[in-house]
Amino acid sequence: GAVVSQHPSRVICKSGTSVKIECRSLDFQATTMFWYRQFPKQSLMLMATSNEGSKATYEQGVEKDKFLINHASLTLSTLTVTSAHPEDSSFYICSARAGGLANEQFFGPGTRLTVL
């Protein structure tokens, strides 16, 4: 099946710094990528939808200036957490959709962000 990678798998940073997380589709072109946030023992919450070559669409309550998303190519989307604070600590997961009628999303392994 299709493979999605995320880098880094875990990151620890100081409060006030920015962190970039990459999401790559390794063997297919992803017209759409999604970014989720998962709190411990809770469900995945969609943060934003990222379409190649256009601005990301953010879900209600998600600060677009805080969570910058760039989908520069059909195989790469990045999420930058700007001026991170401890409350941004979470598990961030991306998924990629190949497009067409098949509506399957392929998920990355996730990135554990810890802000000290």
Place this chain on the structure above:
Amino acid sequence: AQRVTQPEKLLSVFKGAPVELKCNYSYSGSPELFWYVQYSRQRLQLLLRHISRESIKGFTADLNKGETSFHLKKPFAQEEDSAMYYCALNAGGTSYGKLTFGQGTILTVHP
């Protein structure tokens, strides 16, 4: 707005017993429903979708529009079925492709 509810956070059964993971949804239109599974230390992966009407790893799920449910069933649970299971809904329309997830159910199958 759409919503997915999985009423059981934890579900424990013994090997060989039947298992049913409940999923209810609320959506005024015609939804597309999925079950995703996450095994320990692995990424989320698609288990099955309602439009395929397939059985994967012995699991089946039937969409019941009258009861707005999409329960996941397996007649004889195996230890390797132990995992976190998420029910998800795609509303379609302008939300096409966006998934709304339930809270998840941790299934533990005891030997």
